[in-house]
Amino acid sequence: MSGANDGRTLKFHILKYDPQQGGDKPRMVTYEVKEAPGMTIFIALNEIRETQDRALQFDFVCRAGICGSCGMVINGKPDLACRTLTAKFKKPEITLLPLPAFDLIGDLSVNTGSYTRAMSERVRTWIHDEEGKQVDLNELEERMDPDLADEIYELDRCIECGCCISACATKRMRDGFLGAMGFMKVARFAVDSRDKRSDSDWYEVIGNDDGVFGCMSLMGCEDNCPKDLPHQTKIAYLRRKMVGAAR
Amino acid sequence: MKTVFADSLIIGGGLAGLRTAIATRTRGLDTIVLSLIPAKRSHSAAAQGGMQGSLAATIKGEGDNENVHFADTVKGSDWGCDQQVARMFANTAPKAVRELATWGVPWTRVRRGPRQVVINAERVTITEKDDNHGLISARDFGGTRKWRTCYTADGTGHTMLYAVDNKAIEFGIAVHERKEAIALIHDGSTCYGAVVRDLITGELIAYVARATTIATGGYGRLYAISTNSVISEGMGTAIALETGVASLGNMEAVQFHPTAIVPVGILTTEGCRGDGGLLKDKDGYRFMPDYEPGKKELASRDVVSRRMTEHMRKGKGVASPYGDHLWLDITLLGKEHIEKNLREVKEICEYFLGIDPVKEYIPVRPTQHYSMGGIRTKPTGESRQLSGLFAAGEVSCWDMHGFNRLGGNSVAETIVAGMIVGEYVADYCERSSVDIPTSVVRAFVMREEAAITEIIGRSGEDPYELKREMQQIMMEKVGIFRMGSDLQEAVDGLRGLLLRSRNITVRNKARHSNPELVEAIRVPKMIKLALTVACGALARTESRGAHAREDYPERNDRDWLNRTLSWWKDEKDDLPVLEYENLDVMSMEMPPGTRGYGKANMIAHPDTEKRVKQIEEIKESMPNADRFEVQRAIMPYDLPEKYQGKNERVGVGFE
Amino acid sequence: MKDLVESVRSPVPAWLDVTQSVTGLVLAVFMWIHLFLVSSILLGKDAMYYVTGFFELRFLTDWQHGYPVLVSIIAIGVFAIFILHAGIALRKFPVSWRQHRIIRDQMRTMKHSDTNLWYYQAITGFVMFFLGSVHIYVMASHPDKIGPYASSDRFVSEHFWPLYLVLLVAVELHATIGMYRLAVKWITFGGKDPRRTRKRLKVLKNALTVFFLTVGAATFVTYMKIGLEHRDQAGERYSPATRHSSVQSQQVGDE
Numbered sequence A: 001m002s003g004a005n006d007g008r009t010l011k012f013h014i015l016k017y018d019p020q021q022g023g024d025k026p027r028m029v030t031y032e033v034k035e036a037p038g039m040t041i042f043i044a045l046n047e048i049r050e051t052q053d054r055a056l057q058f059d060f061v062c063r064a065g066i067c068g069s070c071g072m073v074i075n076g077k078p079d080l081a082c083r084t085l086t087a088k089f090k091k092p093e094i095t096l097l098p099l100p101a102f103d104l105i106g107d108l109s110v111n112t113g114s115y116t117r118a119m120s121e122r123v124r125t126w127i128h129d130e131e132g133k134q135v136d137l138n139e140l141e142e143r144m145d146p147d148l149a150d151e152i153y154e155l156d157r158c159i160e161c162g163c164c165i166s167a168c169a170t171k172r173m174r175d176g177f178l179g180a181m182g183f184m185k186v187a188r189f190a191v192d193s194r195d196k197r198s199d200s201d202w203y204e205v206i207g208n209d210d211g212v213f214g215c216m217s218l219m220g221c222e223d224n225c226p227k228d229l230p231h232q233t234k235i236a237y238l239r240r241k242m243v244g245a246a247r
Numbered sequence B: 001m002k003t004v005f006a007d008s009l010i011i012g013g014g015l016a017g018l019r020t021a022i023a024t025r026t027r028g029l030d031t032i033v034l035s036l037i038p039a040k041r042s043h044s045a046a047a048q049g050g051m052q053g054s055l056a057a058t059i060k061g062e063g064d065n066e067n068v069h070f071a072d073t074v075k076g077s078d079w080g081c082d083q084q085v086a087r088m089f090a091n092t093a094p095k096a097v098r099e100l101a102t103w104g105v106p107w108t109r110v111r112r113g114p115r116q117v118v119i120n121a122e123r124v125t126i127t128e129k130d131d132n133h134g135l136i137s138a139r140d141f142g143g144t145r146k147w148r149t150c151y152t153a154d155g156t157g158h159t160m161l162y163a164v165d166n167k168a169i170e171f172g173i174a175v176h177e178r179k180e181a182i183a184l185i186h187d188g189s190t191c192y193g194a195v196v197r198d199l200i201t202g203e204l205i206a207y208v209a210r211a212t213t214i215a216t217g218g219y220g221r222l223y224a225i226s227t228n229s230v231i232s233e234g235m236g237t238a239i240a241l242e243t244g245v246a247s248l249g250n251m252e253a254v255q256f257h258p259t260a261i262v263p264v265g266i267l268t269t270e271g272c273r274g275d276g277g278l279l280k281d282k283d284g285y286r287f288m289p290d291y292e293p294g295k296k297e298l299a300s301r302d303v304v305s306r307r308m309t310e311h312m313r314k315g316k317g318v319a320s321p322y323g324d325h326l327w328l329d330i331t332l333l334g335k336e337h338i339e340k341n342l343r344e345v346k347e348i349c350e351y352f353l354g355i356d357p358v359k360e361y362i363p364v365r366p367t368q369h370y371s372m373g374g375i376r377t378k379p380t381g382e383s384r385q386l387s388g389l390f391a392a393g394e395v396s397c398w399d400m401h402g403f404n405r406l407g408g409n410s411v412a413e414t415i416v417a418g419m420i421v422g423e424y425v426a427d428y429c430e431r432s433s434v435d436i437p438t439s440v441v442r443a444f445v446m447r448e449e450a451a452i453t454e455i456i457g458r459s460g461e462d463p464y465e466l467k468r469e470m471q472q473i474m475m476e477k478v479g480i481f482r483m484g485s486d487l488q489e490a491v492d493g494l495r496g497l498l499l500r501s502r503n504i505t506v507r508n509k510a511r512h513s514n515p516e517l518v519e520a521i522r523v524p525k526m527i528k529l530a531l532t533v534a535c536g537a538l539a540r541t542e543s544r545g546a547h548a549r550e551d552y553p554e555r556n557d558r559d560w561l562n563r564t565l566s567w568w569k570d571e572k573d574d575l576p577v578l579e580y581e582n583l584d585v586m587s588m589e590m591p592p593g594t595r596g597y598g599k600a601n602m603i604a605h606p607d608t609e610k611r612v613k614q615i616e617e618i619k620e621s622m623p624n625a626d627r628f629e630v631q632r633a634i635m636p637y638d639l640p641e642k643y644q645g646k647n648e649r650v651g652v653g654f655e
Numbered sequence C: 001m002k003d004l005v006e007s008v009r010s011p012v013p014a015w016l017d018v019t020q021s022v023t024g025l026v027l028a029v030f031m032w033i034h035l036f037l038v039s040s041i042l043l044g045k046d047a048m049y050y051v052t053g054f055f056e057l058r059f060l061t062d063w064q065h066g067y068p069v070l071v072s073i074i075a076i077g078v079f080a081i082f083i084l085h086a087g088i089a090l091r092k093f094p095v096s097w098r099q100h101r102i103i104r105d106q107m108r109t110m111k112h113s114d115t116n117l118w119y120y121q122a123i124t125g126f127v128m129f130f131l132g133s134v135h136i137y138v139m140a141s142h143p144d145k146i147g148p149y150a151s152s153d154r155f156v157s158e159h160f161w162p163l164y165l166v167l168l169v170a171v172e173l174h175a176t177i178g179m180y181r182l183a184v185k186w187i188t189f190g191g192k193d194p195r196r197t198r199k200r201l202k203v204l205k206n207a208l209t210v211f212f213l214t215v216g217a218a219t220f221v222t223y224m225k226i227g228l229e230h231r232d233q234a235g236e237r238y239s240p241a242t243r244h245s246s247v248q249s250q251q252v253g254d255e
């Protein structure tokens, strides 16, 4: 276990701001925490809240790096706070900011939920099968190529943490831009043989400057995705496909 | 007073809640889902290993069917489950898996031809049939006779939850996020909805509905260390308890998972052992075969957890600053397998332990994992006392798991319960009238409003402090092995905390988004739940499934073949009221027997022999009947019509 | 939502994106060739002289200035592509102050190299828009005034050197970043680990930048040196030594 640095005193510089509190202004507040072996930012923030600042807001659910709740900007990089060990930082200074590009609830807590729902509705992130198709659940399921199943899973691993959205300057500059999370969803459903949407259907979703043609290939998405999704290859693929579907 | 109306109100946006919502929405009902967090972040996403459903497509699942699944489930429950519910479940689970396949879950599929697997520490080649290529595959899991656990690598819960939530979005189901139900609205016989606190604005809202379904998951966080997500605090169970009317079932049945990492308690899936991983002690010695020569590492969870604890008590644990632990060795599975099928496990090891499981052992120990107990319901999912109140998923005790749940049966339960209970909820909504007494609604909202004002206003106890003490008591005294004296201390200690919690307050006085206030509202409820667990455990003087009394090591069917029910009848009470509901041996399809672990240590029920004989006779009396007819003759059960069909399996058709 | 999306369906965004990339590619390839041609001065004045001549199709004629109008035509063609490219790319510029602040803020907090690269690309593009236009205008309007002395004189005596210096840095950065971006935009990186492929590509991109900047700087220095030496005779045209001896003509200054 990473006990190499225990005994350090960590300085957390945290953005504090409560938009619901009239007159409150965003400001950085510094908290000191004694580092313990195996300490994660999750552990440290809870300790700070319990012992120093009861009002401090942040979100954790699984605390295991799988639910995508705890994205924040950690020393400049959007990442999952729950699985970030404090020992990772050579300097005992850790700056925490809420993910930009999302509505701020307070301090480090942002509203990713309203965002992802809107994204899902825009991309229509569900299987579009043939119209009127009735599946009899008693019968053998439709077969699927095992490799295809694996390939879909690779893309289905996105946890909607929003790191790619916050890391994308394009998204931040242009509100209407779909963003990498959306592209990964499109890629996921486009590869799925159960989804019958054609390239032309997809063109309606992402064949515009708020879609794949608006992506400026900044790669902040790929470089900050905690689940290592293949953004570059998939966005390039979608771009080519959409050029093919342009009419 | 802000009021929101719906036909079907679902509290909880995990697998169970969403699937129930889809069921009622499909029936044309106006459906609203409440969740503390965005639905896709629900704890269900954490399930890694898989979902049981007897599809029998892999060669190692050949011969599997509802009967085998049913039998495994009953055995796993240590005969504590409701066998009719287990039957309903076993018949619906394959349909659930198949439905999810059409909704987009990328189930890992069978690949024709030979492949290497690790079974009992040896590399074995199994050959999948050509005919089965492309069907949904399955892996081995503890306590099952066949490979039955369908999976997507080790992200099963995640892919399931995403598919189901996406379906809910397709249906336009409203999910009201960052909303917490803090009380149920009822008049002593019917439930009318819930008082809900908006976690952002702090506003109290009355959600009024014809039917209210609780699907809030487990209460793992009563324990300091748990594999559960930090929001698995049992609030749904608690608000049902606080009605004083609805009962909870088997709250003492708490499962400990053998392999959570030390110290943080994050789970490494049972799939690690299912795929061939081994448990080793401080000498690198594989000890499970000594205890369980048959199933070894793949014995039922409760059994493995106890064996591990026993072994550590013998001084064979690995000492660490966080207490003793053992090793989970998956190095023998090889890099390729781990990187493909156990990737989340690999990530967890890398991020939280800084080790590479391809080369190093993983430090593990048994950790709180699952809540078999919960809101007691009928097989329809409806509370036995409050009409219009339903429960589905981990929060419920309808009671499919009895005293121990099998791995892979839980996410399966969430979907199956959603399908079945959802239909019954819809039936109820269609039947029920709409006249809802506004005065009752208003009274409940005002009561909660006043309680919050009081919490903010007074000076008194610190919620974090109380919570910590409660969790500590539960860890130390209501754990894997239980003793009468410890449990008594636990009850006393918790009772003290309960009294103190009546004076709980907050330092941060904000009424809107205020994490401390959230704690202050929850902690007294959690302490009540903890008391139902501790009291139930103290009273149950036998060992059954996950409930292991060192002072009463035998399973006592004669006196304890029953279900614990607990109530909180009066707000001013400081202990729950316990009652027992007998399990009727004479109507069981599978009369109590041994689970086949260790040496059989049990006191038989007087009816058991009689029932065994009776069943023999029934079977003999119908020599030409197929297995379905025989089953129906022995133990008939109900199921919504749409789920009554037989399940097709490759090679055997609908047989 | 669906209606909204459908109502804006149009193939134009796709064409624009392709056009932006194709024009970028053409320009980048042109610029690399251009640099090699211009840097022929490194091999000596004669080399540059012949290169110039080649483009004027001087070898087809028996008088010495060939058809400088060809240079004008090339310049106008390039200018058209240049403007087309810039015009399309301008859509992506941070147009408002707010957007500009956001990207600066993003760069400051995240320190993400590909994002920074894009910003450099936009800035250099912006710079080129003006300086490049001037340069091409000069080339198109005085196509005959290209040669070892004439060009060097432009650097020094006509005070073009600051423009070239800035333009040089801008174009070399912009072109290599642009080529890297083209690859990222359109190619599905193969291999087991596409991320590594991209990392390697970036190393290659950096190497190219350094290479072109070095060649460009050496060229720049050479023109400056010639220009300085030739300052007193500014306006005089170069005639190659070989040509002097083989051809009888006395028409000095006719390059």
Ligand SMILES: Cc1cc2nc3c(=O)[nH]c(=O)nc-3n(C[C@H](O)[C@H](O)[C@H](O)COP(=O)(O)OP(=O)(O)OC[C@H]3O[C@@H](n4cnc5c(N)ncnc54)[C@H](O)[C@@H]3O)c2cc1C
Pocket: B011, B012, B013, B014, B015, B016, B017, B034, B035, B036, B037, B039, B042, B043, B044, B045, B046, B047, B048, B049, B050, B051, B052, B156, B157, B179, B180, B181, B182, B215, B216, B217, B218, B227, B228, B229, B231, B232, B235, B236, B267, B269, B369, B370, B392, B393, B394, B395, B407, B408, B409, B410, B411, B412, B414
């Ligand atoms: C690490 C781990 C791995 C697991 N792996 C497996 C496995 O491989 N196979 C298997 O079968 N089972 C597994 N399980 C168990 C299984 O995941 C859970 O039992 C199951 O997902 C529970 O689902 P649920 O829908 O009942 O509740 P949850 O998914 O817990 O959802 C609860 C929902 O209720 C909401 N909620 C809670 N309280 C309130 C309130 N007061 N007001 C409003 N909303 C509220 C929450 O926001 C959430 O949306 C695992 C469990 C853990 C901990």
Ligand code: HEM
Pocket: A215, A216, A217, C017, C020, C021, C022, C023, C024, C025, C026, C027, C028, C029, C031, C082, C083, C085, C086, C089, C090, C092, C093, C118, C121, C122, C124, C125, C126, C128, C129, C130, C132, C171, C174, C175, C177, C178, C179, C181, C182, C185
């Ligand atoms: C008027 C001057 C120019 C401006 C304003 C300009 C601007 C830009 C901008 C902003 C981009 C990024 C577009 C995006 O990310 O989508 C870009 C891309 C590019 N530019 Fe330029 N540029 C100019 C001239 C040039 C020149 C002279 C070259 C050749 C050397 C060039 C080569 C490229 C290339 C190869 C790309 C990548 C194409 C793409 O992203 O599709 N540009 N340019």
Ligand code: HEM
Pocket: C034, C038, C071, C074, C075, C076, C078, C079, C082, C128, C132, C135, C136, C139, C145, C146, C147, C150, C151, C152, C154, C155, C164, C165, C167, C168, C169, C171, C215, C216, C217, C219, C220
């Ligand atoms: C067809 C169009 C072009 C022609 C004919 C042309 C020709 C030349 C010539 C002859 C020179 C030598 C200096 C001189 O004579 O002034 C030169 C230098 C230069 N040109 Fe161009 N050019 C063209 C387009 C461009 C464009 C589009 C750019 C960039 C946007 C550019 C950037 C430069 C730079 C940076 C130098 C200086 C090189 C150095 O110092 O190494 N040119 N060009």
Ligand code: SF4
Pocket: A157, A158, A159, A160, A161, A162, A163, A164, A165, A180, A181, A184, A221, A224, A225, A226, A227, A228, A229
């Ligand atoms: S693509 Fe990656 S970074 Fe983006 S939301 Fe999904 S998991 Fe997070």
Ligand code: F3S
Pocket: A164, A167, A168, A169, A170, A171, A179, A180, A214, A215, A216, A217, A218, A219, A220, A221, A222, A231, A235
């Ligand atoms: S960071 Fe943004 S611009 Fe495109 S490549 Fe990723 S979405």
Ligand code: FES
Pocket: A059, A060, A061, A062, A063, A064, A065, A066, A067, A068, A069, A070, A071, A080, A081, A082, A083
């Ligand atoms: S809390 Fe779930 S990913 Fe961090």
